[in-house]
Amino acid sequence: MNFGESLLKLLNESGFTAMTWQNGVMILVSCLLIYLAIGRKFEPLLLLPIAFGMLLSNLPLAGLMVSESADGHTNGGLLYYLYMGVKKGIYPSLIFMGVGAMTDFGPLIANPSSLLLGASAQFGIAIAFVVASVMGFTPQEAASISIVGGADGPTAIYLTNFLAPHLLAPIAIAAYSYMALIPLIQPPIMRLLTSEKERKIKMEQLRVVSKVEKICFPVIVTILCVLFLPSVAPLIGMLMLGNLFRESGVVERLSDTAQNALMNIVVIFLGVTVGATANGETFLQPQTLGIIALGLLAFMFSTVGGMLFGKLMCVLTHGRVNPLIGSAGVSAVPMAARVSQIEGMKANPGNYLLMHAMGPNVAGVIGSAVAAGILKALFG
Amino acid sequence: MPLPLGEAVMNALFMMLVVFMVLVILMILIRVFTSIIAAVVPSSKPTNAGGKDVRNK
Incomplete structure (x- = not known):
């Protein structure tokens, strides 16, 4: 074999010859997402692994997402095995444990009406569900x-994996993109639905919550939610287990691991493997645009729902509740609560709404998990 | 096969109803349990920053 033939053989076995236009587009999209994660800091902790997973799975012949052969003689790709954690619903639940270990439910216990x-x-979940059904x-x-309207990435991944795994990549990317865009999406809606007078409302300081209450809370929530909706057990159960680690004060090592090491490991596996499902042939479909538009619709109407109920509470309490905290009910912790705080301070520099908004914010985590459980029970 | 509009609306309303029902019951239970805990465990009485009991204002 001469040099020319060797070079030709090498070229034929390389990924260049197997490259399709869809692969090329997806590689460009993944490079754009890498830029957004690094250059613009849009949810970089998840967007970066998602983008790189997308890049890896669209490089032809690498075979990272190739499944194991039926007879077991040929091994699958690395990402195929890691993807089992998504496919079996393990990673979203473990992330919920980390979220629980990081979350202080004190503001919610102090003000249960949150x-x-x-x-x-x-x-927004209800509205988007109807519109998506009408769209076919x-x-x-x-x-x-x-479920993108719940503004909760792990919940969206968990539910999609059970109900429509072929849509996992666009839904996960839409969910995390809109969560990163909360400071842009929510404020115009908040200002549109509230008056200057309402935004200036100062709320009374929340009471201090005792340690016993904080320890009992995860146990009570787990018993109630799982008895009502057994399908939410993986999400709510893990969320509350993580919170019990935190509040019990006797397993600091476990709490620390759930919040940091375990959470980070799972985020890497989840991000890379979800990104790897964004294969050019399946991702570049007209319905992907529909999903992205519907996700935005869901997100906006969820904000509207929270704001309108906030206004109702404002009226019922004779102006003691600032409606701005309603938008924080969309779950994305703590970004949505921060947006309420920022908008409140813009109207009145002495207005500190952060702790009041954290109540609806963590309630939104429970609410979106419950909504996911209902949808899974209805259509699973 | 997509759902007809009427059925999709009914499913969406049902979902919202159950979400509200679960969270309202949770809200009531939290109020009840925090009261019980405060009564049974005196040291757990919720206080404000000054240490004054603020439960039965």
């Missing part, structure tokens, strides 16, 4: 798309 704001901010998506697809 739960109503967390419930009303799931309104199956009930399973419509449910998976609409």
Whole structure:
């Protein structure tokens, strides 16, 4: 074999000859997402691994997502095995444990009516579900798309994986993109739905919550939610286990691991493997644009739902509740609560709404998990 | 096969209803349990920053 033939053989076995236009587009999209994560800092902790997973799976012949042969003689690709954690619903639940270990439910216990704001901010899920059904998506697809309105990445991944796994990549990317864009999406809606007078409302300081209450809370929530909706057990159960680690004060090592080491490991695996599902042939479809538009619709209507209920509470309490905290019911912790705080301070520099907004914010985590459980029970 | 509009609306309303129902019950239970805990465990009485009991204002 001469030099020319060797070179030709090498070229034929390389990825260049197997490259399709879809692969090329997806490589460009992944480079754009890498730029957004690093250059613009859009949810970099998740967007960066997602983008790199997308890049890896679109490089032809690498075979990282190739499944194991039926007879077991040929091994699957590295990402295929890591993807089992997504496929079996393990990673989202472990992330929920980390979120629970990082979350202080004190503001919610101090003001339990925050739960109503967390419930009303799931309104966008209902609207998006109806619109997606009208657009021709199956009930399973419509449910998976609409859960983006819950503004909770792990919940969206968890539900989509059960109901419509073929839509996992666009839904996960839409969910995390909109969560990163909260400071741009929510404020115009908040200003549109509230008056200057309402935004200036100062709320009374929350009471201090005792340690016993904080320890009992995760146990009570787990018993109630799982008895009502057994399908939410993986999400709510892990969320509350993580919180019990935190509040019990006797397992600091476990709490620390759940918050940091374990959370980071799972985020890497989840991000890379979800990104790897964004294969050019399946991702570059007209329905991807529909999913991204519906995700935005769901997100906006969830904000509207929370705001309108906040206004109702403002009226019912004779102006003691600032409606701005309603938008924090969309779950994305703590970004949505920070947006409420920022908008409140813009109207009145002495207005500190952060702790008040954290109540609806953590209620939104529970609310979106409950909504996901209902959709899974209905269409699973 | 997509759902007809009417059925999709009914499913969406049902979902919102159950979400509200679960969270309202949770809200009531939290209020009840925090009261019980405060009564049973005196040291756990919720206080404000000054240490004054603020539960039965």
